[in-house]
Amino acid sequence: MATDIFEILRLNKQQILQLWLQNQQTDTEFSDNFNTADELRAQSAEFVDLLLSTLNENNIHDFSSPDLEPLIDYVSSLTISRARQGFSPRETATYIFTLKDSLLKVLSDQISGDLSQLYQATIQISRFVDNIGIQSFETFITGREEVISQQSDEMAELSTPVIRVWNGILAMPIIGTLDSARTQVVMENLLQGIVDTGSSIAILDISGVPAVDSLVAQHLIKTVNATRLMGAECIISGIRPEIAQTVVHLGIDLSQMITKATLESALKFAFNSLQLEVRRIQKDKVI
Amino acid sequence: MEKIPILKMGKFLLVTIQVDLYDRLALTLEEDLIEMVFKTGSKGVLIDISALSIVDSFMGKIIGNIAGMSSIMDAETVVVGMQPAVAITLIELGLPLSGVHTALNIEKGMALLQSRMKADLDDDENDGDD
Known part of the structure; x- marks a missing residue:
């Protein structure tokens, strides 16, 4: 049963x-x-x-x-x-x-x-x-x-902020490794930022990128070229000595891009091309 | 047949592309534009593609062609107002349009052309002096 x-x-x-x-x-x-x-x-x-x-x-x-x-x-x-x-x-x-x-x-x-x-x-x-x-x-x-x-x-969105440092100058600090997906986000944000603010110079600061290999360099070149197509100029700044070494050892040609060692010199270059001048104000001494 | 208007503005030619370019239209534009450059003796061509949201490799090639042809006829080409998506597409297609000048908008494009014209004139004057 x-x-x-x-x-x-x-x-x-x-x-x-x-x-x-x-x-x-x-x-x-x-x-x-x-x-x-x-x-x-x-x-x-x-x-x-x-x-x-x-x-x-x-x-x-x-x-x-x-x-x-x-x-x-x-x-x-x-x-x-x-x-x-x-x-x-x-x-x-x-x-x-x-x-x-x-x-x-x-x-x-x-x-x-x-x-x-x-x-x-x-x-x-x-x-x-x-x-x-x-x-x-x-x-x-x-x-x-x-x-x-x-x-x-x-995180990808957060770590790629577009900062308007001056009227007509954008800066974008990149922190972390640049892979294809990340480059896409960086490129899109940067180009959109250029359109939104009408800036003619964009500074891409790579001092936070741990290593630059041929692929990363390829991505940087792509971003610079895309910026140029939009009618703006792109400066790569924050090239650390190690990065310069690897880039040259790998035989990557970055000569067509404007590269600067620090964000400061990139900013100076940008001011220069916008015909701006930064001066110290000479205050009259009170006697 | 549909045509893209080419406007003469001082020494420059102004082309604003407001419709989606299909292949025939682009070819016609290329032909008409070069004809106009020849007829008017313009020194600069300004192409506004801010309304263009889709490009393919053919369109990229046409823009490159126009720039190349104008430059051998002693006219500079400036492409203005390219959309981010279009720029990314062209880069991904491997078409960096190296012979073409670019500007963010019509205003800046005009300024660029004018400054280049001025530079040319200065050069000419210098040549005259020598």
Whole structure:
């Protein structure tokens, strides 16, 4: 005689929920984060409801089956909302695995007579709940990766500010390695800055670039040429001795660009070409 | 047939491209412009491409051609108002337009042409003196 384990679980839904909530409360450390016990109860009840209504003997072995989708979606959104509330992945995983304990407890109470069936059911249920746990963890990792890639985008944006140092002169300090993606951002920001301010000189300061290889030099040349196409002049400043050494050793030709050692001399050059003069004011001495 | 107007402004020719250039139109422009340079004896050509948002390698080549042809007819070409996206595209296509002068806007382009004309005149005067 084979008893339907799913039927047993469905009939004992209330008991499962009770057990689960009890289990959660014994794990005191992670109940603090929840605003109210009611909220936790409502969430758990919804989870148990969804689990028991979707689970059947066909899909228990096949986690990718389409009728499990609502359950998987629910687990994902649950994980995300818990992660936002500040739960650690361990807490969320424990939350899911305590459900396993209560499911198994109910099963062992109900089919205590047939040991081999109890064994089979235990394996099935535990494998299924493990899968839910993995799903939750995967969601957590994916969410984290999204945050990381978003942050690196923001960092690229943040680390390439366009500064208007004078009427008609823009400066852009570059901090960090210049790769293709970064160059694209630098170029776009610089050109947009030129259009917005109508500046005719742009200074690209590379004193914060750790190393210049042929690829980085290529990117610099591209930026300078693009600036020239827009009708502005681009000065590269902040060439450190090491950079000058590597550039010459690599045989990169930077002769077509205006290069200066410091931002100061670049600025002087810019003032010069705009026919501006910086003077010290001679104040009359009070006798 | 659609044509891009070429305006004579003093010693210079002014071309403002307000529509998207397709290949035929660009070729016609090249032909008309060189014809105009010859007819008017202009010393400078100002091409405003601020309304142009899309370029391809052909368009880049046409602009280069116009500059090259004008320069052998003793006229300078200044391209003004290039959009950032257009500049990036041309660079990525490997077309730095080395023979072409550029300026941010019409005003600055005009000033550039005038200063170059003046420089030329000074040179001529110096030549006369020698």
